[in-house]
Amino acid sequence: MIYLAGIQEDSIVDGPGIRTAFFAQGCPHRCHGCHNPETWAFEGGTGFEPEKLLEIVEANPLCHGVTFSGGEPFAQAEEFTKFAGLLKESGYEVASYSGYTFEELYDAKDARRDLLESIDVLIDGPYEESERSLELAFKGSRNQRIINVSASLTAGEAVVESSDRWLGI
Ligand code: SF4
Numbered sequence: 365m366i367y368l369a370g371i372q373e374d375s376i377v378d379g380p381g382i383r384t385a386f387f388a389q390g391c392p393h394r395c396h397g398c399h400n401p402e403t404w405a406f407e408g409g410t411g412f413e414p415e416k417l418l419e420i421v422e423a424n425p426l427c428h429g430v431t432f433s434g435g436e437p438f439a440q441a442e443e444f445t446k447f448a449g450l451l452k453e454s455g456y457e458v459a460s461y462s463g464y465t466f467e468e469l470y471d472a473k474d475a476r477r478d479l480l481e482s483i484d485v486l487i488d489g490p491y492e493e494s495e496r497s498l499e500l501a502f503k504g505s506r507n508q509r510i511i512n513v514s515a516s517l518t519a520g521e522a523v524v525e526s527s528d529r530w531l532g533i
Pocket residue numbers: 391392393394395398399400401403434435436462463490491
């Protein structure tokens with residue numbers, strides 16, 4: 365069961381194209397200036413089976429990509445890994461935000477590494493209010509990176525996404 369604070373269909377701010385965004389309930393990072401503090405508590409949220417969430421995505425013919433946001437999706441890594449697998453089988457691009465860095469997830473000895481390996485794009489790192497900018501495509505603060513996960517796993521280090529789509533061009 366995945367516990368969600370909300371679902372945003374037809375989102376154009378959580379990655380390129382028209383996407384469905386899933387906001388995880390629960391976040392351990394507590395970034396100063398977080399825009400979604402109502403998602404911090406691990407109690408609450410609404411529980412969904414991954415198969416049900418796939419149905420929601422597939423019911424929208426305009427949707428070609430999916431983004432996990434939060435909250436912290438990697439705090440529910442096992443269930444989000446299952447969901448990411450279903451989405452990939454159905455041909456969707458899967459991106460996820462995380463308050464963890466790529467390096468933390470790459471070195472994780474738990475299901476967070478599995479989730480990292482299941483997605484296409486990671487927008488990493490906590491929101492840092494001192495680095496806030498409204499001019500960044502798909503990011504809240506300059507410290508965050510948009511990472512090509514496949515290229516990064518091959519290289520063994522973070523490779524920043526260079527496609528025009530993700531650069532917001
Ligand atoms: S990681 Fe995201 S949801 Fe969690 S506190 Fe930071 S900005 Fe808020």
